[in-house]
Amino acid sequence: MTTDDRPLAGKVALVAGGTRGGGRGIAVELGAAGATVYVTGRSSAAGRSALDRPETIEETAARVTAAGGRGIAHRTDHSDPDDVRALVDRIAAEQDGRLDVLVNSVWGGDPLTDWAHPLWEQDLETGLRLLRQAVETHVITSRLALPLMVARRSGLVVEVTDGNTARYRGSFFYDLAKSSVIRLAVAQAAELEPHGVAAVALTPGFLRSEAMLEHFGVTEATWRDGAAKDPNFAHSESPAYLGRAVAALAADPDVIAKTGRALATWGLYREYGFTDADGTQPDFAAHWAEHLVDEYGPLGDPL
Structure with missing residues (x-):
């Protein structure tokens, strides 16, 4: 392979929340670009997290290695500073203090999200736990x-x-969490730019996570059949698409020019030219503008 095939060779990445979904897609695609990737989360071969799903950080790490990088699994509870400190100490010791890419993809909030009730009718402790x-x-x-x-x-x-964008996302605590994460990128960018470090927020479109595939009763190989249940699913994207967006950003020598911005796969594919795993280039914002805006309103202005 050439350096063009492996633009992140020699780079070190940490994907926090890399067990499944978008985090797994990001980890694997960083590996495909040549990076060493520390894959972290609570679901491991040693035991499942409270989500009780089968995916593990070891499986993701193995996929990183199979893709051409080096995957390293490290079980971490990212709500525990001591756990995270031990992880960072390991990276520093094993990589001579090097960390080139940090991906904050921890979520696990789906079972905590109440889509049916307004704030004043929701369980407060559950909402605060989500945050x-x-x-x-x-x-x-x-x-x-x-x-x-x-x-x-x-x-x-x-x-x-x-x-x-600033569009309300349908549930108080969910909306607050996802909007806050964008603000985390903005705040980090302001403090990091003088030190040469960039920070961005990044969203996929309609993501075909493992849980979403199960919801539609399909696999990644048969995902198009899910459009019979929901036509919008035909415009979904795999976790690899999100991963390739991150890999493209990480390989961009001028990524600092994007610091502080809220980005999306549907904008970055035009700039960097990457495709989804099946060779397509999904653009959920374009689909929204054509088919969903009358029902749900415009996506809104970028944050």
Whole structure:
């Protein structure tokens, strides 16, 4: 392979929340670009997280290695500063203090999200637990990992979110979590730019996670059959698409020009030319503008 095939050879990445879904897609595509990727989360061969799903960080790490990188699984509870500190200490020791890419993709909030009730009818502790899991974990991880990047005066932080505009996302605590993650990128960008480190928020479109495939009763090989249940599913994208967006950003020598922005796969594919795993280039914003705007309103202005 040429350096064009492996633009991230020699680079080190941490994908926090890399067990499944978008995090797994990002980890694998960073590996395909040649990176060493630390894959973290609570679901491992040693035991499942509270989500009780079968995917593990070891499986993701193996896929990273199979794709051409080096995958390293490290079981981490990102709500526990001591756990995250141990992870960062390991990276520093094994990689001579190097960390080039930090992806904050911890989520796990689906079973905590109440789509049926307004704030005043929701369970308060459940909503606050969602915020702790979806926002505080990102803060803890950045706080402890960023010194590695600042010391080298280079790097990229990617905050994975849902949506890149001010449109309300349908549930109070869900909306607050996803909007807050965008603001985390903005705040980190302001503080990191003088040190040569970029920070962005990034959203996929309609993501075909493992859970979403199960919901539609399909596999990644047969996913198009899901459009019979929901025509919008025909415009969905695989986790690889999100992963290739991150890999393209990480390989961009001028990524600092994008720092502080809320980005989307549907904008980045035009700039970088990447495709989804099946060779297509999904554009969910274009689909929204053509088919969903009358029902749900415009996506809104970028945050």
